[in-house]
Amino acid sequence: MRLLRLIFFMGCFSTTGLLSAQTSIQFVPEVYGTTLNGLFKASIYNLSGVKSVRLNIVVSEAKAGKIAVVQTGNFNIGPGNNLIPANILRSANIALSQNPTANFIRRNQYFPQGDYEYEFNLLSASSSEEIISGQVFSHEISPPAPLDLIEPYDQDEICEKRPLMTWQPSVPAIPGLLYQVILVEMKEKQNAVEALNYNLPIVNQKGVMANLLMYPPNSKELVQGKKYAWQVTAYKDQTVINRSEVWSFELKCQDTVTTILEDDFGYRDIEDLVKGNYYVADGFIRFAVVNSYTQQKLRYEIQCVSHPNTKVRSLPNITLKRGHNKVNLDISHNSSFKAGYSYVMKVYLPDGNQRSLRFIYKEKE
Structure with missing residues (x-):
């Protein structure tokens, strides 16, 4: 039993x-x-x-x-x-x-x-x-970390008619998380938030897996002199996880793009180059910097914006003497640089400050 x-x-x-x-x-x-x-x-x-x-x-x-x-x-x-x-x-x-x-x-x-x-x-x-x-x-x-935009920077002036848009990844990381990027034109007397809420989007890209978006080829290019607003939303399925602030920028090429001509051997201050926003490097990047300390190597790095996965290697060493320095950075023979690509150079100055210079590479003729 x-x-x-x-x-x-x-x-x-x-x-x-x-x-x-x-x-x-x-x-x-x-x-x-x-x-x-x-x-x-x-x-x-x-x-x-x-x-x-x-x-x-x-x-x-x-x-x-x-x-x-x-x-x-x-x-x-x-x-x-x-x-x-x-x-x-x-x-x-x-x-x-x-x-x-x-x-x-x-x-x-x-x-x-x-x-x-x-x-x-x-x-x-x-x-x-x-x-x-x-x-x-x-x-x-826990409260999600802010979803911060990176570029184009807020109230910036750029010279890319099809800009690369980048932002910080949403934290904490969630498997299967996707991003939606919206970009609209700002009409006269509109602020960025109003434009995003009421205007038809030029870019409305869903399903973005990485924290960057190459400008969609089927979206019309930006127009000189016009202002634009953009925002990124992180979501999974139909649920919004996080949303960035709304930033604005203007397409303004005339005053911000400077070409160094072959016979122009002038060296402009690194501060002026940064304020100039965009720089066309015709095989060389020339700038002046003041070192108030002892002789030391200049710390800098260059990243490709057009293709972020591309590594920029074999950059020349630059030694700064004490006082005023004219830097002539020769990149004309470096195969890491491609004509028409956009790059950003980050310079770590001796006083602890950092400067970023965005430039478009042009092969020396």
Whole structure:
């Protein structure tokens, strides 16, 4: 008799384990664990036949304890991946606790900063105790770091009709995160935010995986003398994760592009070159810099803006003497530089300051 009971118990245990293995709950707390509505973004993966089920969700926070209990009505799941039906979402019972964290959620409709645990239990519709699948997810909610734009810089004047747009990656990193880049023309008397909200976009690029965007070839090029506004949004699926400020810039080439002619041996101050914004390097970069300290090597680096993955190598060493220095940087024989490409040179001055010079490389004729 005892042997029969043991066999029966082991059979029940094996059946429950098999059901759990055949059905799993999929949820991404980093993306959807910040709101009550986000809890319903969970999906149910089912390897067996059609089942009638219901879902219980318990949300807890490490310091506050239990925050919310969500109970759905009965619904069916079939083989494959199943989303929670919309009518089930509308009729779900949501009970919030009586504590400061739950009260914050009542007022603001999102979860405040904290260390959260999300317990999902998928129950059989025909039984109040049979758990088909149970899974626990955890996530620490912290304020996202600002999504900072890099270039074109705010209120800058540029000379690229198809500029490269760059920004800092969204932090914390989320698998599958994508970016949307919007650029619009600013009309007269509009500020950048108004332009972005009301004007038709020149660039509206979704699905950007990296934190840079080469100007789309199907977008019309920018026009001399006009101002533009742009913004980057980080998102996953249909959920916005982070959004940058709105920056503006102007396309103004006439006063900002300076070509060094072959017979021009003048050396301009590094400060003047930086203010000039863009510089056409005809095989050489010539500038003057003051070193008030002892003789030392000039620290500098050059990066390719047109193709960020391209490495600029074999740059010549430059030694600064004390006092006024005229620097003649010969890059005409360096194969790292390509005609028509844009570059940025970062110079680390002896006094600790840093200067950045953007230039377009032109082969020496």
